[in-house]
Amino acid sequence: MSSIETLFVTRLYRAHLSEKKPAIDATELEASCWSIAEDDEAGQTWCDEHGYPGYTSYASLTDLPYRFPIFKDLVKCLDKHVTAFAEDLAFDLGDKPLTLEDIWINILPPGGIHTSHIHPHSVISGTTYVAVPPGASALKLEDPRLPMMMAAPPRHRDAARALHSFAYVTPEPGDILLWESWLRHEVPLNMAEEERISVSFNYSWG
Template sequence: MSITSLFVTRLYRAHLSQQGAIDPSELENSCWAIANDDEAGQAWCEDNGFPGYTSYASLTDLPWRFPIFADLVKVLDAHVAAFVADLEFDLDGKEIKLEDIWINILPEGGVHTSHIHPHSVISGTTYVAMPDGASAIKFEDPRLQMMMAAPARSKDARAELKAFTYVAPEVGEVLLWESWLRHEVPVNMAEDERISVSFNYSWN
């Protein structure tokens, strides 16, 4: 008898420091400074019922605004290159390059609902502040909508067989995944803000 796994979904997890040094305090302070000054972003969050703050809809130039973000992009580029090599893409002479990068500050009770990033190849997040009780990121099996008649998995099923996987990252870690993978951030149960920096890479 032979049983193999087909159509594998890869998740990259590493510490930023494996590809370069980033000062976590400086990065957190810069996130707060940008959030406090970004009136357009604050207005967008209020108008759209978005909990806390995100720069996703307002700022496209974080690496220009603060040198720490320029340094961060260089480190992320190296991590993404390692992940792309693992995925064995045929890039046909093109490159996987940063498309956008943004800040997320999620307060107690805040959520980021389930979504994908349809116009990108690689998406990811690095974690700036994860207080006790901060929510893990939740990934969904991309085949879930096609399992209409399948029974639920047992509670102790292997991680790769579960319909949902929760990853609780630490400050300074980076997670990368292919952009079609649906994900969400459940309710933040921490009293303090959960801070992360998310990003997309596209094929140019």
């Protein structure tokens, strides 16, 4: 009897921050993001010099959990979500847990994009969403096999989601998304009339 099975699955973790503790005050987190963005002159300069739309603290600040207590609480919450995802992935971590490598703020203005990229040297990457106004960009994920599909025909529009070359995930405020760091992703054009605010992070092992 013939059979078809699914191999080499790409996992995407989606949850609400509130599913793990400590509780995160959404209003305080958003206010903290804006406060840091307004004071971070080095980050503003980096964004201007590199044509980065809006603001990111990625290239300027490495100590967010020590600047505002809410980021320290956020990391404690993220640790628990990442642990749950690592268990789902059946990672054998031995006596070396996954630990936060870096965490940064993203404020994407109307018309802004974040082009396709991966997160080298990390194991799990993710984003938690602080402000997602109507019309804000979804997260676009790319099938990691895509560069090797040289002669593959296109898929039918009604093909199963897992068979498409790209997947779009529309987050809601308070959501957290996690994926393995080799998964290529991007943020398409922000069609909202307000800023899309998120906090992204990487976890490494060993």
